[in-house]
Every structure is written in C-alpha cells, then in structure tokens.
Amino acid sequence: MNTNKSVLVTGGTGNIGSAIVAELLAQGYQVKVLCKDATSAQKAQDMGAVAVAGSLTEPQRWLEALTACEAMIHTACTFDEQMGAIDTALMQAVAGHASGRAAPLVLVYTAGCWAYGSHDEVITETTPKHSVADFQWMLDNIAWLSGKENIDLRVVSPANVVREEEHYLPPILSWELERCGHPVLPADEAQTWPLVERKNLAELYRLVLERGRQGEEYIGSAEHRAPLARLLRQLSEQPIECAQAAQWAEIYGTWTEGYALQQVFSSDKAIRELGWQPKLFLNLD
Known part of the structure; x- marks a missing residue:
C-alpha cells in the first residue's frame, strides 16, 4: 500500500x-x-x-x-x-x-x-x-x-x-494498585503475561x-513471559495479594477472566x- x-x-x-x-x-x-x-x-x-x-x-x-x-x-x-x-x-x-x-x-x-x-x-x-x-x-x-x-x-x-510511560505495567494492575494500596494479582506470584x-x-x-x-x-x-510480580515490585514494596480473579470479575466484569489464562505466544x-x-x-x- x-x-x-x-x-x-x-x-x-x-x-x-x-x-x-x-x-x-x-x-x-x-x-x-x-x-x-x-x-x-x-x-x-x-x-x-x-x-x-x-x-x-x-x-x-x-x-x-x-x-x-x-x-x-x-x-x-x-x-x-x-x-x-x-x-x-x-x-x-x-x-x-x-x-x-x-x-x-x-x-x-x-x-x-x-x-x-x-x-x-x-x-x-x-x-x-x-x-x-x-x-x-x-x-x-x-x-x-x-x-x-x-x-x-x-x-x-x-x-x-x-505503555512505556506507565512503566510497562498492564493497566488493570495499576488500577488495582491504586484501588487497594498494594499490589494484586489474579492468580499467584509465578504468573506471567505476554506483553507488547x-x-x-x-x-x-x-x-x-x-x-x-x-x-x-x-x-x-514481544515480552512473551513477563513476570508480573517482579514488575509490581518495581513500583511497590507492599506484599502482593494473590488469587483475586473472582473479585476482578465482580468489580470489572467477567471479561477479566482473560487475565487468569496461561499463555505464551x-x-x-x-x-x-x-x-x-x-x-x-x-x-x-
């Protein structure tokens, strides 16, 4: 074109x-x-x-x-x-x-x-x-x-x-950090997400x-196995609260089920x- x-x-x-x-x-x-x-x-x-x-x-x-x-x-x-x-x-x-x-x-x-x-x-x-x-x-x-x-x-x-301007942190993790005052993950600290x-x-x-x-x-x-816990620790020293997928669905909607998927691309x-x-x-x- x-x-x-x-x-x-x-x-x-x-x-x-x-x-x-x-x-x-x-x-x-x-x-x-x-x-x-x-x-x-x-x-x-x-x-x-x-x-x-x-x-x-x-x-x-x-x-x-x-x-x-x-x-x-x-x-x-x-x-x-x-x-x-x-x-x-x-x-x-x-x-x-x-x-x-x-x-x-x-x-x-x-x-x-x-x-x-x-x-x-x-x-x-x-x-x-x-x-x-x-x-x-x-x-x-x-x-x-x-x-x-x-x-x-x-x-x-x-x-x-x-976004580079947001320290490459997925938006929902930023929302949760602000809402809860500490880091939150849908599954566990070993969880990774593919990022671009x-x-x-x-x-x-x-x-x-x-x-x-x-x-x-x-x-x-681009980053096929981004370690979420390590990303969060760059922004907060508070303990990470895990296993919050069900709560995310209640707060944001059932579409957040995607955040609990196991994926490497x-x-x-x-x-x-x-x-x-x-x-x-x-x-x-």
Whole structure:
C-alpha cells in the first residue's frame, strides 16, 4: 500500500489506536479518526488526523467517509454488555458499504490473545482457539467477514498492551494498585503475561496494512513471559495479594477472566512474513 493512501481508524484516540495514528502519520498516510465527541475530535486534530464525527452504534452516519479510504483499521470496542452485538452490527454495515466499492476495502481487524484461551504449549496463529466467553464475538465476526466479497480482511491479535510511560505495567494492575494500596494479582506470584508495548504494536499494524496477506492473522507479542510480580515490585514494596480473579470479575466484569489464562505466544509469523521487530523492554535482573 502506498503511503499517500487514506486510512480510517476506529478507536484512534485510545491507547492502541492513538499509537497507530501516530505511526501512520509519521509514514505519510492520510488518516481519518472516528470520533464520538468534541474531545476526541480535538485529540485527533491535535495529532494531525482528520476527525470524522460518529459512533460505533450509528455507522450509517459516517460510513460515507470510508468511501475515499483504501483501508480501515478497527481497534475500537465499547467494553460493555452490548459490545459483541455492536461490533457485529458495525461489521455488517462496513461490509455492506464495501460491496459497492470499485476495489476491495482492506480491513485490519483487532482480535486478541484471550481468543485463544489457555494452552500449555507456545501459541501460534494455527493454535486452536477457545475464547473467553465475553470475546467469542470477535471470532464469530472474523469468520463472517472472511466470506465477504470486496473485503480484504487481515487480523492482528495483540498480547496485553502496555505503555512505556506507565512503566510497562498492564493497566488493570495499576488500577488495582491504586484501588487497594498494594499490589494484586489474579492468580499467584509465578504468573506471567505476554506483553507488547503499544508503539511497537502500532508498527505491526502498519506492516499488516502494507504487507499483510488477505485472510491472514498476525500475533503481536514481544515480552512473551513477563513476570508480573517482579514488575509490581518495581513500583511497590507492599506484599502482593494473590488469587483475586473472582473479585476482578465482580468489580470489572467477567471479561477479566482473560487475565487468569496461561499463555505464551510466538510472533515468528509477523517477524518472518512482515519484517516486524518485537522490542524487548523489561530489564528486571
């Protein structure tokens, strides 16, 4: 894909999406960002993108903005009880709109590591998926989109996404540290999570846009076995409270079941086929 082409990004002012927007703009892309309110619109404009007024729940109001775009990168999610139904309706609207295009719409769809469930072996793109129930809709929508004409579907499955500015600590661990006043883990102190820094992940999205193959999925994981207890001890000397998965589900929702999964990922496919370079960032020795 030529870098003078136009891309629409959903969730473009969020954690992952804003990094993608910055990456695309730096590479010369014309970027449109779906914005649900004036605050999001200002953020998009401050980044140098074009703000498109609209929401995930009313795609008919903004789909025309997609007409002049060669691609759409979808990172947004409402994270409420209706998130699956909203995403399904949105993808149906996007596919319907794309059916009248002269050329296929490149659609980079965001799945996630929790769609795989727990595995004892290293997870690759060919590993069977056993999704956390709250996110099964991602797999259903991918399967549905795969059969649609004029949709060039490519899937990115990120590990748990962290920010350099937040000491690479997964957000929920920061929330719990603030809420409880001491570190908290869903399982035990030996637990590890696969992590990827959001700017590094944004590079993967761009490469999938430029070099990805239709119908293919690419896992984005850098620190495959990040030791959570050691991460937390860099920020707090308080004892770590463990086995809090059930409480997390009560406080934040059942979607947090994903944090209790046993997972180690491989990003060899993205490295081999796209030239992505996962960046290690933990120095805990």
